[in-house]
Amino acid sequence: MTTKFSEGVVAESKRTYINKLAQQGTRIDGRGFDDVRPIKITTGYIPRAEGSALVELGETKVLVGIKIEPGEPFPDTPDMGIMTTNVELVPLSSPTFEPGPPTEEAIELARVVDRGIRESHAINMEKLVIEEGEKVWVVFIDMHILNYSGNLFDACGIGAIAALATAKVPAERHGVGEDFPLPVEHYPVPITFAKIGEWIVADPNLDEESIASARLTVTTNEEGMINAMQKGLFGTFTYDEVKKVINRSLDIGKKVREIILGDINGEEN
C-alpha cells in the first residue's frame, strides 16, 4: 500500500505531539536534538563470514556480513578491487516490508552506504589486486535489516564500517598467499538528520521518521572531510540549515566513531 519506510497513515495527534515536544526542545524518547540512541556493536557475529557486525541503534537492528572472493576486475579499473553493497529489508523487521525484488528504499539505502565507503576511500582498493587486469578481490557488503525502528542509514553505515574493519581477506583458502586484514584506512560515519517542522533532529526514530518532511544524511571521516551527502523526502533545507547540519554531523560523527573504534579494538570484552 505504501512505498515509504514509514507505516502508512500517521495519526494526526502523533504529529502534533512530536511538534509540541520539539518546541520545548525535547523529543519523544527524551533525547536532545543532537543525541543518538545507544549504539551496540558486536563484531564477528557470523563466524563463517570474512567479517561481520551486528549493530543495535536503539531498537533498530542490522546485521552486516562481508564476503570476499577473487573475481575479474572492471575493464576501466584493472588495478583496483571491487566493492558491492546490498541491503535486504527482511519482511519480519517491519509491517511495511514485503518480500520481493529490492524496493526503491532498499536501493537508496545501499547506495548511500556504498557511496560513504567508496568516496572516503575507506578500503584501499589498490591493495586488493591479485594479478593486475586479471584477478582482484571482490568485497561484498550484505546488510540485513533485522528490526526497523528508524534511521537505517546510520545503522547500516556503522555496521558496514565495523564489519569491514574487522574483515580478513581469505587468500589462503583461494591459494593466493597468506590471509591479511582488509586494508581499511578511513572510518566514514553517516549521520542522518530529519526535519520536523522547523527543527532538525539527529538519528530520527520510527515516529520521527514517519512525520519528517525532509531528511539529510552526511557522511564524514576522521579527518573532518565530507565524503557523501544524501537528501531525501519532499521537504527543503535552507542554505544555513545545511551548513549547520554539516557541522553537527562532524561533532556527532566524532562521538559515534569513537564508539565504533572502541568496539573494533576491544573485541575481546
Add this chain to the structure above:
Amino acid sequence: MDEEKKMRDIVVPGEEIDIEGKPGRGVFVENGKLYSAYLGIVDTRMGYVNVIPLSGCYMPKKGDRVIGKIVDLAPMNWVVDINAPYYAPLHVNDVPWRVEFGDTGRFLSIGDVILAKVSNVNEMGQVWITLKEQGLRKLEGGHIITISPSKVPRVIGKSGSMIQMLKDHTNCRIYVGQNGTIWISGAPDGIITVIKAIRMIEREAHTYGLTDRVKEFLERGDE
C-alpha cells in the same frame, strides 16, 4: 506475593490445566478436562479458567471499546485501523452527525483518532464499529501508543486501580482501548512518565505485585 517477583503459571497449547472451573477464553474441553489453546498464563476469575495469550494480534469482541485511526475515506464510510487482522468500516449511520453522501471528509479525516465501540463481529472476523454511544468521540490532541492487547487488563488493573493511579500521579487523561491502543493527553512530562510506566507494566505483566512496583516508580519520579 511478598517482595519477590512471583511468576504466574505458563502453559503451552494442548497442556492440561489442572484447575477446577468453567472453561473461559483460550481454553478448550476434551473428555471433561481443560486444555490451553495458547502459549499463555492461566488466570482464574469468577469461577472461569482463562488462558491469557502472551502475545498475539487483537481479536475484536462485540462490545469492546477500541481506539482506531482513520486510514481511508469512502463516500458512505470511513475505514478505521483498529489493530485487528482487518480494517473496520465506520458507516455514516453509525456516527452521531448527519453526513451527506460523499461528505465524510468534513467530519473525520485521514489520520484522526477515534474512540469507538465494536458493534458487531462475524464469523469471518469482519468488524463493524460505531460512534453512537455516550462517550464515544473523536480524540483531539494527545498522543497514542500501542501495547500488546493481551497486556491491556494489566494496564487497567483490578477494577481500574492501575490506570487510576497513573491518572492521579500525572494529571493526564488516559483512555485504554481493548485493542491495545492507549491515548494519553496532558503535559508532555506527564505523558513521558505515563509511557515509561506503561512500558514497565508491559515488561513485567506476568509478575505479581506489579501495582505496588508501579506506584513506587511513580513516587520515585524520573528514572
